[in-house]
Amino acid sequence: MNGTRIADLGDHVGDEVTILGWLYNRRSKGKLHFLILRDGSGLCQAVAFKGKVDDDLFESLGRLSQESSVIVRGTVKRDDRAPGGFEIGVIDATVVHEAEEYPIAKQAHGTDFLLTNRHLWLRSRRPYATLRVRHTVIRAIRDFFDDRGFTLVDAPVFTPSACEGTTTLFEVDYFDDEKAYLTQSGQLYMEAAAMAFGKAYCFGPTFRAEKSKTRRHLTEFWMVEPEIAYADLDDVIALGEEMLCEIVARVLDKNAEELEILERDTAPLEAIRAPFPRVHYDDAVRALNDGGIEFEWGGDFGAPDEDFLSRQSDRPTIVHRFPAAIKAFYMKRDPEDERLSMSVDFLAPEGYGEIIGGGQRAEDLGYLQEQIVKHGLPEEAFKWYFDLRRYGSVPHGGFGLGVERTVAWICGTEHVRECIPFPRMLYRIYP
Numbered sequence: 001m002n003g004t005r006i007a008d009l010g011d012h013v014g015d016e017v018t019i020l021g022w023l024y025n026r027r028s029k030g031k032l033h034f035l036i037l038r039d040g041s042g043l044c045q046a047v048a049f050k051g052k053v054d055d056d057l058f059e060s061l062g063r064l065s066q067e068s069s070v071i072v073r074g075t076v077k078r079d080d081r082a083p084g085g086f087e088i089g090v091i092d093a094t095v096v097h098e099a100e101e102y103p104i105a106k107q108a109h110g111t112d113f114l115l116t117n118r119h120l121w122l123r124s125r126r127p128y129a130t131l132r133v134r135h136t137v138i139r140a141i142r143d144f145f146d147d148r149g150f151t152l153v154d155a156p157v158f159t160p161s162a163c164e165g166t167t168t169l170f171e172v173d174y175f176d177d178e179k180a181y182l183t184q185s186g187q188l189y190m191e192a193a194a195m196a197f198g199k200a201y202c203f204g205p206t207f208r209a210e211k212s213k214t215r216r217h218l219t220e221f222w223m224v225e226p227e228i229a230y231a232d233l234d235d236v237i238a239l240g241e242e243m244l245c246e247i248v249a250r251v252l253d254k255n256a257e258e259l260e261i262l263e264r265d266t267a268p269l270e271a272i273r274a275p276f277p278r279v280h281y282d283d284a285v286r287a288l289n290d291g292g293i294e295f296e297w298g299g300d301f302g303a304p305d306e307d308f309l310s311r312q313s314d315r316p317t318i319v320h321r322f323p324a325a326i327k328a329f330y331m332k333r334d335p336e337d338e339r340l341s342m343s344v345d346f347l348a349p350e351g352y353g354e355i356i357g358g359g360q361r362a363e364d365l366g367y368l369q370e371q372i373v374k375h376g377l378p379e380e381a382f383k384w385y386f387d388l389r390r391y392g393s394v395p396h397g398g399f400g401l402g403v404e405r406t407v408a409w410i411c412g413t414e415h416v417r418e419c420i421p422f423p424r425m426l427y428r429i430y431p
């Protein structure tokens with residue numbers, strides 16, 4: 001069907017247009033009905049005058065229930081007081097479907113109720129704005145890598161083994177008593193891709209059997225994972241920094257309206273510029289202790305530690321060279337200090353914590369074979385991976401950016417569950 005999108009009304013002032021939409025809200029005043037319509041591109045007010053439209057229609061518009069689908073024909077005029085800045089003088093309308101009483105009313109509902117009704121909640125303003133920002137973030141990421149000579153190489157979802165530790169693996173029955181695992185990361189496959197394409201990335205859903213109920217954890221989340229051949233840790237860090245600047249700039253450029261709906265203060269986002277502070281793990285530990293936080297060298301940062309560290313700057317904080325013992329098997333050791341790894345985390349400002357994890361990979365076959373054993377991983381599942389160190393092994397590295405955590409930070413959303421269309425969490429797999 002042909003109609004005019006509400007977002008494009010500015011190009012149609014004075015014209016007669018047809019809006020294909022839903023009734024978002026309605027107010028009536030004597031001989032007037034104010035219909036707030038939404039069509040997925042924005043909101044606009046349509047005004048029906050008694051006497052100007054058919055009497056039966058005028059009456060039925062006055063009874064129209066929230067979320068009824070309706071096609072409205074009318075003339076566009078500019079009106080700064082109307083939501084969206086335009087008003088439509090109704091000439092005619094067709095009610096396509098009269099909605100039953102809509103469960104999501106205008107009053108406040110609890111998050112649990114809203115999440116159970118996520119399929120409908122998507123129509124509300126906050127989810128709408130958040131998911132539009134998500135769309136921009138994903139688009140910006142793809143453009144960023146595509147413009148820099150990266151090749152998109154999709155990683156499999158069914159995998160024969162763990163990449164990020166065995167405690168968060170989802171096991172599934174494959175054929176003939178074989179087990180498979182839902183991917184925790186496409187990284188190992190991207191290492192193969194980097195050796196083939198020089199620069200590659202994958203972008204897809206990732207699974208972690210996280211038994212934690214924090215505001216940062218989903219069991220299914222989206223991750224983009226670039227990997228580059230002939231790269232060291234500094235190259236990986238520079239790439240992450242540039243990418244984050246570009247993502248934030250794109251959202252500021254494209255989503256002013258959405259950020260306003262979310263009541264997001266944009267000043268902290270405007271401050272996101274390179275260079276980001278780079279903090280050695282040793283210095284991070286010192287800063288925590290100096291700040292009165294008890295933390296022992298060798299440990300991994302918990303949410304309060306990340307919180308403290310990220311609040312030292314208005315830009316993302318780059319922490320590098322974590323102890324090898326707390327990182328994955330594939331990390332390269334720091335040649336300056338064997339206890340450390342060439343790893344990096346990017347901590348988002350305003351207390352949003354880790355959004356990027358990555359580093360430089362170990363390129364030595366013998367070392368990796370040892371690590372696989374040390375980490376209790378099945379050697380036969382990694383035979384193919386070892387081949388990458390047999391045939392033209394080079395320094396290489398990359399990172400993974402969690403989309404939902406990034407969107408949560410940019411939108412100023414408390415919990416990542418609102419930053420994915422249909423969240424999967426410890427106690428939620430519906431709808």
Ligand code: 4AD
Pocket residue numbers: 163164184185186187208210216217218219221223225226354355356357358359398399400401402403404405416
């Ligand atoms: O730090 P992680 O575990 O790193 C990796 O998986 C590497 N293999 C990536 C790579 O180097 N190619 O995860 C990367 C990012 C985190 O920084 C975080 O943003 C996100 O993925 N993430 C989660 N997001 C939501 N829910 C979870 N349970 C997440 N676990 C990780």
Ligand code: MG
Pocket residue numbers: 345354356357
């Ligand atoms: Mg990590």
